[in-house]
Amino acid sequence: MKILYGVQGTGNGHITRARAMAVEMQAAGLEVDFVFSGRAPEDYFDMSVFGNYRTFEGLSFVARNGQLDLVATYRKANFIRLYKDIRALNTHGYDLVITDFEPIVAWAAKRQGVPCIGFGHQYAFKYDIPRYKKNVIAQWIMSNFAPAATQLGAHWHHFGHPILPPLIHGQTLVNSANANQVLVYLPFENSEAVLEWLEGVPAYQFRLHCKDIDPGVYGNVEVFGFSRDVFQRNLSECESVLCNAGFELNSEALQLGRRILAKPLKGQIEQHSNAIALDLLGLAKTCDVLNSATIQDWLETSRVVQISYPNVAKAVVAWLQSNDDSNVMDLCESLWEQTPNVRGINFQYDKDAPLWDVNKVTACH
Template identity: 45%
Template sequence: MKIFYGVQGTGNGHITRARVMAKELHAAGIDVHFQFTGRPSDKYFDMEVFNGYEARTGLTFHTEKGQVSYLKTALDAKPITFIKDMKSLDLSGYDLVISDFEPITAWAAKSRKIPVLGIGHQYAFNYKIPREGSDPIADQVIKYFAPADVGVGLHWHHFGQPILPPIIDTPATPQNVINNKIIVYLPFEDQNEVIRLLSPFENFDFHIYSPEPVPSTFSHIACNPLSRDGFQKDLYDCVGIISNAGFELASESLQMGKKILAKPLHAQMEQISNAAALKQLGYGHVMHDMDSSIIEHWLHDDRAVHVTYPNIAKILVQWIQNGMPEMDGDFIEAVWSDVEVLQVKL
């Protein structure tokens, strides 16, 4: 089997999910070629698992001070480049096209009448799940940004819908946790403001990761460039994480039993909905603006939730190899029966 796999590269969550899928696809002996769009080609890192890949411009969202700007997103879009990339994409000889909310791959396949399998969190919004911050623009983005003929939606809970758990690595539960170690990943916020808000909490050690780290003058605040290995090492033994409300990082944190404080991007329906789901499920805390009092309350909270998810990537690869039969109620129920949720005292 030969698969062309397009991945939205704007945030690291899509790439993280693709890394897990790549490992299982390669293990199954499937020939897969990856394409990433949404960021400059020199901004990708730790990409060895893909065994080579294409990088194109694609479409991305413009963010400023923790908020999505649809006007600047439209102004930054390069429709001529997008159409040229879409028309020049060679999909001949592939048995299946997969899109993780990646528009060039999805639209190129659609224009050639090639069926597209969509895998990702965004496809869960085709069903009745927690949804807040929606507006006509957001609805159209979800529907038309990267359309798929078959969409496999992913979420932390099924909400009574035919969706699957997250696609994440399933590492062993950390045995040694440092109770004052906090990971901070707020790449769309002003990093100087982040440091200023965290500086009074001297009893905690903060490890900030960002695409463009700024110097820290505080001994309890370390600022690091993005690194998959470095981030995973710090995430493994930290007690909690402060981040935007992206899906994949929260999924990894739940899998390892970390407490979560999520700050969703303003005007970003997916992140606002993710924050609502975390709060509804009791899986994490939420702050809609950078708020030192909320941060302080969360830092002293000694509770977390540990959710054990099965290897969804392996399940999906087997499903693809079996011809992608309809995911009926028995299939969905069997997958979710292997999910375990535990309340943890830190």
């Protein structure tokens, strides 16, 4: 089987998910060519697992001070380049195209009639799950950004639908959490403001990953650049995680058992929807505004939650090799059966109750 795998490069979460898939695909002997779009080629890091990958400009968004900048996003978008790249990309030499919310391979496969599977968190939103509903245009864009005939969505709960558990990279990570240490990853916020908030909570030691403050020690805050290995080490050693409401990092934090405070990127409906789900399931604390007082209160009052997710990547690769896209429900059900219940949250499928009931979810905790 020869596969073309497109990955949305705007956020590191998509790339993290692709790393886990790359490892399992290589172990299974699959031939995979990776394509990334959404950031400048020089901004990718620690990419050796993907071999001779290709990059395209694609589409991305612009955020400033914790808020999506729609005007700047539109100005940055090069739709002519996108159209040309879609027309130029030849997918006919592949048995299958996979898109993790990457539009170029998705639309190229659609134009050329090549089977395409959408794989990733965004594809869970085709179902009736917790979501932010105040922006109809943004919902339409998310539904049509990277189309796929078969869609494998992932989320923290199946909500009664054929949705996968989170795919975790680095499931063998050594867990040596220190109660006084806090990992901070807020790439869409103003880093100087973040540093000031953290300095206002002197009883804790913070490890801040950002790209616009020089690495070093600033009082009770140690600043790091972007490195996958260093980030994973810090994640393994910090009992608490302060981050945006993206999917992958919050999933890794839940796998390890971390106290989480998640702030959604304002205007980004996926992150707002994620915050709603985290609240409903009682998995993390969320907030719309950050400051020292909010951080202090979270660290002193919030609990740690841990969920042991199965090896989703390995199961998905085996499912791909079976060449049977009709048993998505069986794939999802088998994986959730391997996910232990957490504080009354039932992860087991009830085939007789396929629709999500908010009241049932909120009654679990």
